[in-house]
Amino acid sequence: MNTKYLDLLAQKYDNEEKVVTEIINLEAILNLPKGTEHFVSDLHGEYQAFQHVLRNGSGKVKEKIEDLYKKVLTEKEIKEFATLVYYPEEKIKLIKNGFDNEQELHQWYTVIIERMIKLISYASSKYTRSKLRKALPSQFVYIIEELLYKADEFTNFKEPYYTKIVQQIISLGQADKLITGLAYTTQRLVVDHLHVVGDIYDRGPEPDKIMEALIQHHSVDIQWGNHDVLWIGAFAGSKVCLANIIRICARYNNLDIIEDVYGINLRPLLNLAEKYYQDNPVFRPKVQPGETISEEEKLQITKIHQAIAMIQFKLESPIIKRRPNFDMSERLLLEKVDYDKKEVWIRGTAYPLENTCFETVNPLQPDQLLEEEAQVMDKLLFSVQHSEKLARHMNFLIKKGSLYLKYNGNLLIHGCIPLDEEGNMEKMMIENKTYAGRELLDIFEHYLRHAFAHPEETDDLATDMVWYLWTGQYSSLFGKREMTTFERYFIKDKTTHKEMKNPYYYLRENEETCRSILTEFDLDPNQGHIINGHTPVKEINGENPIKANGMMIVIDGGFSKAYQSTTGIAGYTLLYNSFGMQLVAHQHFNSKEEVLLNGTDVLSVKRVVDKELERKKVLETNVGAELLQEISILKSLLEYRYMKREKGPKESVPVIK
Ligand SMILES: O=P(O)(O)OC[C@H]1O[C@](O)(COP(=O)(O)O)[C@@H](O)[C@@H]1O
Numbered sequence: 199m200n201t202k203y204l205d206l207l208a209q210k211y212d213n214e215e216k217v218v219t220e221i222i223n224l225e226a227i228l229n230l231p232k233g234t235e236h237f238v239s240d241l242h243g244e245y246q247a248f249q250h251v252l253r254n255g256s257g258k259v260k261e262k263i264e265d266l267y268k269k270v271l272t273e274k275e276i277k278e279f280a281t282l283v284y285y286p287e288e289k290i291k292l293i294k295n296g297f298d299n300e301q302e303l304h305q306w307y308t309v310i311i312e313r314m315i316k317l318i319s320y321a322s323s324k325y326t327r328s329k330l331r332k333a334l335p336s337q338f339v340y341i342i343e344e345l346l347y348k349a350d351e352f353t354n355f356k357e358p359y360y361t362k363i364v365q366q367i368i369s370l371g372q373a374d375k376l377i378t379g380l381a382y383t384t385q386r387l388v389v390d391h392l393h394v395v396g397d398i399y400d401r402g403p404e405p406d407k408i409m410e411a412l413i414q415h416h417s418v419d420i421q422w423g424n425h426d427v428l429w430i431g432a433f434a435g436s437k438v439c440l441a442n443i444i445r446i447c448a449r450y451n452n453l454d455i456i457e458d459v460y461g462i463n464l465r466p467l468l469n470l471a472e473k474y475y476q477d478n479p480v481f482r483p484k485v486q487p488g489e490t491i492s493e494e495e496k497l498q499i500t501k502i503h504q505a506i507a508m509i510q511f512k513l514e515s516p517i518i519k520r521r522p523n524f525d526m527s528e529r530l531l532l533e534k535v536d537y538d539k540k541e542v543w544i545r546g547t548a549y550p551l552e553n554t555c556f557e558t559v560n561p562l563q564p565d566q567l568l569e570e571e572a573q574v575m576d577k578l579l580f581s582v583q584h585s586e587k588l589a590r591h592m593n594f595l596i597k598k599g600s601l602y603l604k605y606n607g608n609l610l611i612h613g614c615i616p617l618d619e620e621g622n623m624e625k626m627m628i629e630n631k632t633y634a635g636r637e638l639l640d641i642f643e644h645y646l647r648h649a650f651a652h653p654e655e656t657d658d659l660a661t662d663m664v665w666y667l668w669t670g671q672y673s674s675l676f677g678k679r680e681m682t683t684f685e686r687y688f689i690k691d692k693t694t695h696k697e698m699k700n701p702y703y704y705l706r707e708n709e710e711t712c713r714s715i716l717t718e719f720d721l722d723p724n725q726g727h728i729i730n731g732h733t734p735v736k737e738i739n740g741e742n743p744i745k746a747n748g749m750m751i752v753i754d755g756g757f758s759k760a761y762q763s764t765t766g767i768a769g770y771t772l773l774y775n776s777f778g779m780q781l782v783a784h785q786h787f788n789s790k791e792e793v794l795l796n797g798t799d800v801l802s803v804k805r806v807v808d809k810e811l812e813r814k815k816v817l818e819t820n821v822g823a824e825l826l827q828e829i830s831i832l833k834s835l836l837e838y839r840y841m842k843r844e845k846g847p848k849e850s851v852p853v854i855k
């Protein structure tokens with residue numbers, strides 16, 4: 199080992215005891231049960247529902263409360279207590295309003311602090327003290343540690359020392375803060391690591407708040423979804439991606455995300471829209487029940503929606519032409535329109551067009567942007583690339599995200615591995631080289647990162663490739679032959695709207711397919727699972743999210759409100775702890791207010807996907823592999839710096855994928 203490196207390390211471990219202590223500490227951690235992983239996907243801007251799932255740990259918080267209190271508390275009390283852990287600030291307020299004297303309130307504080315301490319003691323039992331300490335609210339670490347210590351020692355909590363501390367906290371007016379801190383600590387202890395298997399953005403109203411929550415989260419990774427790369431693409435300089443995100447925001451009545459949240463000036467686009475467009479039924483924004491919108495505003499959005507959709511269609515054309523390998527010439531639909539007859543030719547059939555808005559299209563050069571349209575896009579791109587908040591969110595997506603992830607033996611991927619009908623990995627030619635399977639995904643990711651690093655380039659291959667990831671047939675995020683946006687707006691015949699899925703989506707029902715994919719990614723097919731998002735599982739039609747004998751798990755049940763009528767539920771999430779995997783089905787989430795008032799916790803059918811025969815330890819995980827490496831380095835340091843040779847044979851370091 200490089201001695202320079204060891205010298206540097208010795209600055210941190212500047213005596214023998216420190217090295218030895220750390221080795222012992224790490225060895226101990228290896229033998230603890232593995233932490234709980236929590237998988238969510240397809241959040242689609244539904245911040246409130248996501249918060250709920252995060253706060254209740256997909257039912258794990260309640261489960262722990264029930265383990266401890268089922269015999270001593272009523273169902274109502276358990277619900278109340280669980281709600282307090284999920285939403286401490288609001289619930290404390292509500293409860294306090296119900297008391298009419300100080301004494302009752304103090305009594306309540308005493309009981310709740312005791313319960314919270316017990317809960318934390320239980321929830322942290324599989325972690326080291328140091329990990330627990332990091333999860334505690336910093337201002338109360340010392341006090342809580344004292345209480346936890348007493349909770350271990352005396353089960354009845356009547357110990358005067360304990361009582362004294364609690365009384366002091368209450369009389370010094372710190373109880374609310376302490377309870378709130380303890381509630382968040384519980385949430386954090388219940389789920390060790392969060393995986394977001396794609397599609398944070400689009401359709402729902404608050405993707406930015408989801409991003410802020412993820413930035414604050416203690417441990418998270420993201421597998422990009424097709425909607426996320428659309429936003430990354432826009433920020434990286436792709437005007438066609440930018441047109442798409444604005445179009446989708448207009449369609450779902452979410453333009454305030456662009457305008458108010460990210461501070462992007464839509465005025466030039468609005469001026470253009472007002473000049474050329476009128477009302478048009480297919481471009482009116484989708485308004486959620488309960489949402490109010492004035493007729494004037496609706497009309498304005500309808501116009502913007504048309505203006506940006508037409509810009510999008512025009513911008514697609516030059517990319518398709520300069521990238522023959524994208525094999526998308528079928529999508530040059532503006533050129534296939536007969537503008538006199540008002541029909542479009544698709545694969546040899548002429549379809550009548552309706553609700554058209556071709557005011558800015560020159561039939562002789564249909565993909566030509568008007569000067570004004572080009573200027574609008576330049577201004578929008580400038581504004582997007584100078585939004586400080588968007589920059590922060592996109593940087594985080596890039597830092598924590600990837601196209602796929604191998605984690606503890608499983609493969610996490612939003613969309614698919616493009617396959618042909620025989621189950622072979624589809625090949626794509628990029629710059630005279632053919633890629634398939636894992637290599638294809640790696641090169642896609644390489645281009646995406648390149649595009650992000652070069653936001654000034656707007657028409658290069660890397661930037662175009664980000665758009666391909668949104669809509670190309672061999673994109674691992676899209677997984678369909680083509681995106682029929684044009685047809686959906688302008689053609690009545692619904693057969694043209696159908697988007698043919700990649701064979702992956704039926705082949706993934708077979709174990710054999712899943713085995714070959716896991717092998718392609720160098721994962722053990724006897725142990726690993728593929729965890730997918732992207733396609734809503736239609737539980738309503740009896741679709742099973744667990745496929746291929748448990749090797750494939752699809753967790754998109756549709757947080758997206760717009761899709762809940764087709765799925766019949768409000769999303770799946772997955773939990774993977776030391777005992778195995780559990781799939782949780784969530785029922786429709788109405789509002790935080792409803793949970794606060796009635797304790798309705800709309801969970802959750804659990805299906806055991808896998809049961810570990812033996813409890814899985816940290817040693818067998820990704821984290822374990824990293825710790826083993828650290829231990830090995832520390833042992834080298836011990837030997838080099840403090841001349842201690844270890845007795846016995848050196849262990850080899852296993853690699854966990
Ligand atoms: O329902 P909408 O918002 O019109 O979106 C439909 C489009 O969304 C897509 O399904 C992609 O979004 P998802 O990743 O959420 O499936 C396209 O295939 C389709 O054209």
Ligand SMILES: [Mn+2]
Binds near residue numbers: 425612675731
């Ligand atoms: Mn998706």
